[in-house]
Amino acid sequence: MATGINDDKDTGPARGGRRPGPATGAGRPPRGRTSDSGRVRGAGLGQDRGMADVIVVGGGIIGLTAATRLRERGAEVTVWSAQEPAETVSAVAAAAWYPTRTGPGERILAWAAASYDQFRRDAFDRVPGVLVRETRNLERSGATGEPWWAPAARGVRYHPAPAPWTREVRFRAPLVEMGEYLPWLRERLRTAGARVLRRRVDRLEEALVEAPVVVNATGLAAGPLCGDPDVLPARGQIVLVANTGIYTSVRDEGEPGTYVHPRSRDVVLGGTWQEGDWNTTPDPATRDAILERCRALVPELAGAPIVGEKVGLRPVRRGGPRVEAEKWPGGTVVHAYGHGGAGMTLCWGCADEVAALAL
Numbered sequence: 551m552a553t554g555i556n557d558d559k560d561t562g563p564a565r566g567g568r569r570p571g572p573a574t575g576a577g578r579p580p581r582g583r584t585s586d587s588g589r590v591r592g593a594g595l596g597q598d599r600g601m602a603d604v605i606v607v608g609g610g611i612i613g614l615t616a617a618t619r620l621r622e623r624g625a626e627v628t629v630w631s632a633q634e635p636a637e638t639v640s641a642v643a644a645a646a647w648y649p650t651r652t653g654p655g656e657r658i659l660a661w662a663a664a665s666y667d668q669f670r671r672d673a674f675d676r677v678p679g680v681l682v683r684e685t686r687n688l689e690r691s692g693a694t695g696e697p698w699w700a701p702a703a704r705g706v707r708y709h710p711a712p713a714p715w716t717r718e719v720r721f722r723a724p725l726v727e728m729g730e731y732l733p734w735l736r737e738r739l740r741t742a743g744a745r746v747l748r749r750r751v752d753r754l755e756e757a758l759v760e761a762p763v764v765v766n767a768t769g770l771a772a773g774p775l776c777g778d779p780d781v782l783p784a785r786g787q788i789v790l791v792a793n794t795g796i797y798t799s800v801r802d803e804g805e806p807g808t809y810v811h812p813r814s815r816d817v818v819l820g821g822t823w824q825e826g827d828w829n830t831t832p833d834p835a836t837r838d839a840i841l842e843r844c845r846a847l848v849p850e851l852a853g854a855p856i857v858g859e860k861v862g863l864r865p866v867r868r869g870g871p872r873v874e875a876e877k878w879p880g881g882t883v884v885h886a887y888g889h890g891g892a893g894m895t896l897c898w899g900c901a902d903e904v905a906a907l908a909l
């Protein structure tokens with residue numbers, strides 16, 4: 551059966567030479583030489599040897615965005631992914647821009663801001679799957695100050711809200727249909743000269759044999775792959791209903807959080823946050839509870855037919871995402887995992903940092 555990720559090592563379009571495009575480097579450069587603009591320049595050796603400068607292990611949103619930034623800097627990049635994009639946790643994500651259960655912190659804020667700006671540019675450029683939605687956050691905390699993430703959202707507005715809520719915070723947020731965006735990212739990478747292979751590793755050292763730098767973007771699998779005991783799943787179940795004319799995202803920050811994110815054809819209803827739960831089968835009682843909460847929040851949902859339900863295991867890491875370089879016996883591993891419930895929200899900012907660490 552034909553798959554989107556090539557199972558063999560000789561990938562298609564990438565090998566015939568570079569084609570122009572937003573992710574395209576000027577040519578395969580020697581690592582470490584940069585132009586005044588900060589871009590790596592010149593012609594290097596890796597392509598002649600058939601080797602990559604960097605192997606990105608992981609083809610979810612974190613791996614594909616990191617590979618894009620690496621390629622833009624001119625690195626010879628190969629992505630190894632055990633799964634098709636559609637099979638990843640990233641494909642389950644509601645993928646609304648919002649730093650759920652992260653930060654605060656300067657680094658997280660910078661990542662969130664960079665991602666916000668990139669997705670807004672993507673939306674302007676009509677990249678497949680990238681929408682922008684007016685968003686209503688219904689708070690219960692009684693907070694009166696600016697939320698820590700507000701600068702990244704380029705401005706928020708405040709409105710009174712009836713009890714049990716204490717105020718409504720409004721902003722415009724990117725919302726990404728991952729079923730379209732992930733394959734688009736992958737194809738753009740290929741067009742730009744990267745290789746994207748379907749390959750599972752048992753150990754990251756397998757990649758270090760073939761490249762001096764390896765990006766560990768394996769999500770939940772990073773725990774066993776690099777011996778990190780702080781990685782754990784947070785189970786998320788969502789229900790999809792047909793979109794019968796809803797355009798505003800709504801989030802009730804109660805416990806459990808409830809959200810309604812209208813996409814172009816369906817509406818994502820959630821959610822759950824069940825730490826340590828590895829069960830990927832949708833639970834009917836949970837589905838009914840999600841529907842009830844969401845219909846109470848957005849009455850216009852009444853009668854919208856259910857078109858799907860999904861479960862994903864968010865790759866949580868106690869202490870927050872790990873984005874750092876580490877020397878291993880065979881080379882350098884740049885870790886990029888543990889983004890929990892905010893992988894889409896943080897991805898482009900992390901990708902910038904991964905590229906800077908790797909090259």
Ligand SMILES: Cc1cc2nc3c(=O)[nH]c(=O)nc-3n(C[C@H](O)[C@H](O)[C@H](O)COP(=O)(O)OP(=O)(O)OC[C@H]3O[C@@H](n4cnc5c(N)ncnc54)[C@H](O)[C@@H]3O)c2cc1C
Nearest residue numbers: 609610612632633640645646751769786862892893894895
């Ligand atoms: C229900 C739900 C709703 C969510 N909503 C949002 C939201 O609204 N906004 C938001 O920002 N985030 C949201 N998230 C979180 C988001 O989905 C994650 O943070 C993000 O997908 C993590 O991306 P990742 O690339 O690290 O992991 P993944 O998508 O899991 O990708 C990991 C990659 O590593 C590969 N891999 C793993 N092991 C190996 C191996 N041994 N060898 C080779 N490859 C391997 C996999 O095949 C895959 O390609 C949500 C998640 C869920 C479940």
